[in-house]
Amino acid sequence: MSITLTPFTKQQLLPQEEKLEIGRFKSELFIGIPKETSYQERRICLTPDAVNSLTYEGHRVMIEAGAGESSSYSDKEYSDAGAEVTKDIKKVFGCPLLLKVEPPTIAEIEMINPETIIISAIQLKTKKKAYFEALAQKKITALAFEYIKDEDGSYPAVKSLSEIAGTASILIAAELMITDEFGKGLLFGNITGVPPTDVVILGAGTVGEFAAKTAIGLGANVKVFDNSITKLRRLQNNLNQRIFTSTVQQKALLKALRRCDVAIGAMRGKERCPIIVTETMVEHMKKGAVIVDVSIDTGGCFETSEVTTHEKPTFIKSNVLHYCVPNIPSRYSKTASLSISNILTPYLLQIAEDGGLESAIRCNKGLKNGIYLYHGILTNKAIGEWFDLPDNDINLLVF
16 A cells, blocks of 8 residues: 655645735825925925826825926916915815925914924024924924935935035026126136146045036136045046045145135034135135125034125135025025925825825935934934933834
8 A cells, every 4th residue: 555745734735814905195285385484495396297297196285376387387287287286374284294395384384283294404503492382282203305315325305406506506506607787707617728626625525526517517726625535435436537636734725725716615513514624715816706605504614604695696705705595405496395205205105105294204314314203203303412302212102
């Protein structure tokens, strides 16, 4: 009598329980976009195309009338995209999810309902303790898009706006060099038989890199200074060509500034931007040279820098033309709005797909990193230390 061998045990041959995947419940978003009221702010968080993508998926978007005008988007474009356009500001601030470029003011926070979710910039240097206390009182969950991390650990919103600021700094300098009042009448570039424009860039971060790319593209002779060899090496690799790079040494920097036609300030510091160029060094620069201090929003890296506005952007000091407008991307409001919209839209769709922000931050560590207030509880250690407020680790609140 032969015994038939089987690779399965008796237990394995019995009917088994089937494990079914538990589907995620999608949530419908109701997004409010108020008009920006902060000085010189011309951007908007979502373009009509982005609104169309959201309304197509069944989400509601309510926009305050005229919110997109400064970015060259009409109310009709938003209405055609499926948004509800209203003049009632309280209706907009009553939405459960608010999108703003600038953080809300104390007066605007009063119009917001408790337990609302706010996605905006935070701009820590301009905030006061009262702002966080007002949000906490209403148990608001607040997310700063400059804190959101990508898969590679970078900050997509900061990087994108830095790219705009870096590119724009060279284009602004090119305009200023031909101004009738004080400009030298120089064309920014390298024309046959004419010496190229000399550009000095302080800082080898994203702003410095894109300023260098734009200047090189126009044919300029570029010199970059930064105290980080790693940043300088990365910049050289990203440019795919060798340019003059140096750590910040007073003698070498002064020599470069004396010869340059344009100097770009693109340094960053933990708190205030360090002053790299003294007033004496500016006095040694060519008459009619141009300084564009992109770092002015954190204090500026030229000692002679003073904050200016988009309406009156320049001043002359030591025979050098200074451009020191904070928030340069706002000058190119449509480009900046497209950039912000491209970053936020996929996150909004993902939040809905995951069943709401609570579920989304459990799945997405980068999005969780953007939260600085969770149901009124401060979850950002740096903010807590800065304003002497109690803070909690978000990982202990959301798991």
